[in-house]
Amino acid sequence: MADTPKDKSIQLSHGGGGKEMNTLIRDLFFAEFDNPILRSEEDAAKLDLHGANAFTTDSFTVSPLFFAGGDIGKLAIAGTVNDLAMMGAEPQYLSCSVIIEEGFSINELTTIVRSMAKELKQSGARIVCGDTKVVPKGCADGLFINTSGIGRILRPNISAANLTAGDAIIVSRDIGCHGAAILMAREGLTLESALQSDCATLWPVVEQLIAANIQIHAMRDATRGGLSAVLNEWAVASNVGITVDEACVPVSDEVKGLCELYGFEAMDLANEGTFILAVPNHIALGALEIMQRFGHCEHAAIIGTVSDDSAGKVILKTPWNTKRYLDLPKGNCYQGFADARIFDCECAD
């Protein structure tokens, strides 16, 4: 695409239509997201769809917009693609709707849109329709992005209600990095650390698990509410007990340090590229081996087991061999959880 003008900002006239908006849409969104469906420029995109499809939506309101390991654009693509992937669905078509505050930097918008385009390449999903609104200064916090997504379901039986006694619980990497990275960015902390958000598209690793015919009982990305929320939801939905061996849960030293400093539990912190699997125990090592081929899953680990005891509860076995219930996290900005998943909920994290 042609370089967008430097040091310019979005004006209300950009939203009122006219040449300026048209130029922005064509030179930025159309150029970066280019594909034949988007180019048709009708009121809606025409798609040829067959069979079982997953449909999901998410609005992204992260503050700050840029953080270690990502930005709101990467998050908006990875987040919706991951919601589809967790349903065993191949992410195919995305919509993209942005609400921009008057005065927002066009350079920053360009960076964010390019970040979205780059992240789309991780899954092959395409943005096929979109919408741009400009609201007066003070009426939004810089930029909000909504993405909705459609994906072809390849494995229809993955469900929070499908956990079975004897299943192993696998986590795909060390937990809590996104929540910790956002916390650092908000608090202006400059720890001498390599701490980055885990923000990543999970479809490539999920695709390999599906291709290897791994029998996935349940699969979910541990976003708001972290590991605690997912395991508690599963225990209730499947009416099983889940026992987690705390010593097996991978947590980086940086995240541990921040948690001590602020009194958070790593298991409650949000993730944006970390997922949890429940698979029959005898294939757990095989699943782990496939996952560990991917860089961001090299620390994947079996962290627990499913049983018929203590149905509806998650039990944490501490390194001192004591046991306690792992409860649902209490809500706050770093710990918000999605209790009613299809109606995802959070504050601006």
Add this chain to the structure above:
Amino acid sequence: MADTPKDKSIQLSHGGGGKEMNTLIRDLFFAEFDNPILRSEEDAAKLDLHGANAFTTDSFTVSPLFFAGGDIGKLAIAGTVNDLAMMGAEPQYLSCSVIIEEGFSINELTTIVRSMAKELKQSGARIVCGDTKVVPKGCADGLFINTSGIGRILRPNISAANLTAGDAIIVSRDIGCHGAAILMAREGLTLESALQSDCATLWPVVEQLIAANIQIHAMRDATRGGLSAVLNEWAVASNVGITVDEACVPVSDEVKGLCELYGFEAMDLANEGTFILAVPNHIALGALEIMQRFGHCEHAAIIGTVSDDSAGKVILKTPWNTKRYLDLPKGNCYQGFADARIFDCECAD
């Protein structure tokens, strides 16, 4: 549903998850939008889709949230349903994502969600997935709603590029009511008038046109940019000339009066339940007869013709028998237009 508590407002804790958010989602969104797909509560809705489908998205940022003839909730449903209907698609599945400002009234939110549920009944479309975000006070203008929609395409050949010399142009009702109603609400005008937004779901009338096998060449709702924008886009996309007889274009006295007061053109004003059709001339009266059966289309009128002359231009024949080009509207908050339709653009109107 149970009555929501009176005089309460949305808190950040509503977004952080936990019992409060869960209660709000279940007692409000789930209760009002209830259907089996939504109730499944997975990461994404599972849909069975076959063949050609339309997919569209729109974020609604209207200010004020309540206006004569509607509110942001009605608008958010009608707007996306209409984008599907204009593609000849039966609206089926919608997503709903809300961004709520801390401190927003739960009573008002309840009114708006009920308004959405009521408007859904006009088309039979269902909300099958959703998302709720709460942002700190000052980070949003009360409430933003994004709806994305999927619809089954029943007539695949409706397109802005399909106008043919000899077509008649039909408008479904008197124009400019939404833009005028928003203007009135913003300016605090209390004209002694019955002026209301035209905000309405257009699928029922479109469904009848399709059922009657009316050969629709082009169809579009005249939202931002109004009649002028649609006709200019069509003239360019189909490389034809469109001649409009100004005397035939229905405009109410109230809208005329407001336009004189503020120096606007009724043809540039936004509509939210008014659409334009291009059909072969010999079936225009038949189409008109079907449309006029619907209350909001009783003033539907044939307003122009399509020819090979003046390709790419729209010509307005005035009541004094002079001619001038009808240009694209210049952008402002009441007149914003969508130049690149699939990437709809506007300011908060």
